[in-house]
Amino acid sequence: MTTTTPTTAGAVPVGAGLSMFDPVFIGIDEFGQPVYLDVVYHNLLAAGEPGGGKSGLVNNICGHGVLCDNTRLVLFDAKLVELGPWRDLADAFIGPDIDHGIDILRRLLVVATNRYTWLLANRRRKLAEGDGMSVILTVIDELAMYSTVLGTKAQQEEFSTLLRGLVSLGRACGMPVVAATQRPSWDIIPASLRDLFGYRAAFRCTSLNSSNIILGQGWAEQGYTASDIAPTNQGAAYLLAEGGVPRRIKAAYLTDTDIYNIADYAAWTRRPTGTPAPAVDPTEWEMAA
């Protein structure tokens, strides 16, 4: 599916040698320490007001994903431009087309179920790095477009239901979900779905209540509220991850040039071997099924 222009450089491209099982760098905290997330085994929800920096955070994770060995990306972006740079590197890129999105989610759910059967057959409960199975990273920017705007009400509900299935199943079988949305209120993400996201990033919000909706009830009262982030400080967020207490972070930012450079490089390094042969995985899944 990748149509790269022929390599002109004489050099042999070398892959970045990253793995999705490596910690993913997403920014720094107030002590100047780097913040890493273990994205493979956690789902991440980023939310906050428009212009807060959600797409910036999501692009960091995509950028890491495309440079990783044995990693597949499934991208949902109704706005096209935020995740569009990675479209040739992704196994599926879904624009404003909810039918396509539903199809892909169904396929992902089948894969998840098959992987669990495989794990069961191998007397295991969790996928590990040495298993040779690809990590399938699902990234959704502006989730609200799919769950409230595009398609009919029935389609939106189906989308939400399938996504809930993927979010609850994907965690231990190497199929994490990263989603960004504005205000995750009940009509956009039901609380039952929101609570499945282990990592939450609250970018600037307008009210204590919105911040509480993202991080979970009660944090604003304890002083952890994303409404105290200055509107001019884009990319600053409260991250609820390991440690159980929200941390103030600043997300790293990739400029458009950076993003396209990374995408070009990833396409270049992936081309000779291709995305690890699609021939490997189907046999594995058939074996398992």
Next chain:
Amino acid sequence: MSKSSPRRFGGKSTATVTVIEAKVHRSSARNAKMAFILTAVIVGLLSAVVAASYWHPIVALFVGALIGVPTGAVVWLLVRVWPVIRLLWWWSLEVFLAVVLLTCWVQLANHTPTVVTLLVVALVVGVPAAIPTVRRQVIAWTWCLIVRHRLRVCFAQFIIANQSGSLPLILWARPTPVGERVWVYLRPGLSAKDLESRLDKIAVTCHASTVLIERASESNAAYLRFDIKRREVLNARVGSPLVDVIDPTAPVSASPLTVPTALDLPDVDAPTITLPAQGKPAGKKPATTANGSKPAASSASDDTDDVSDWI
């Protein structure tokens, strides 16, 4: 603390006020009296018992009283001046620093000519002030000193603790990039939950922007950590290490896109918009049946507003 507590027995204030206030702070005078009586009786009896094995019991009683009453008096005095001792303890570091600085100054002034004295002072003050890192360190540690006093003011002024009015132990403090971090050991009568409802007031008292409270120990709920924030440090743009692992000269790769030509409103004919059909890129109308909440409630006139809200 003692100044605000009325005399429960001697005071002539109104009954309601007396009862409430006396519950909160028992007067130091009364404490001292109790301490005097207890010490005098216990020490006196003990010495009388010991003395009885040497002398006649009646003589022993007098001896006991002679020992007990002065001991009680000493304890009474200690309890009476306790507020002063406590105050000195609170300011001990500042007092110590002031003494050291003054001594240095006096010694310097006595042993060197004025010009040299002034030169030394100018160097000692000027060099740290001129080196940014040193200056910032000095300012940060000074804030640590200040903040411990401000926190004590919080506890003494508006966080009512317990009947005896004991204040939490304010332990050490150290600077952080955003402000200070202070460890506090709570006394009975307070909990982290109580403090959480007053975070804004604590921030005001500490001249800070926000204050966060976290438990500093898994096993002890009394041991807390106050994070006082007075600076925003996360303003600068953070780069990503990903740009360092790639080669920016990689050949451009992109799949061809069919770019639509209708990029302006007049270019899109009115009939081409099919209202009920959603999900196509050209469809600018949000679903009128999207959900039970906002989009449906808003009328067609602010459709564009809705779309821009979502995207």
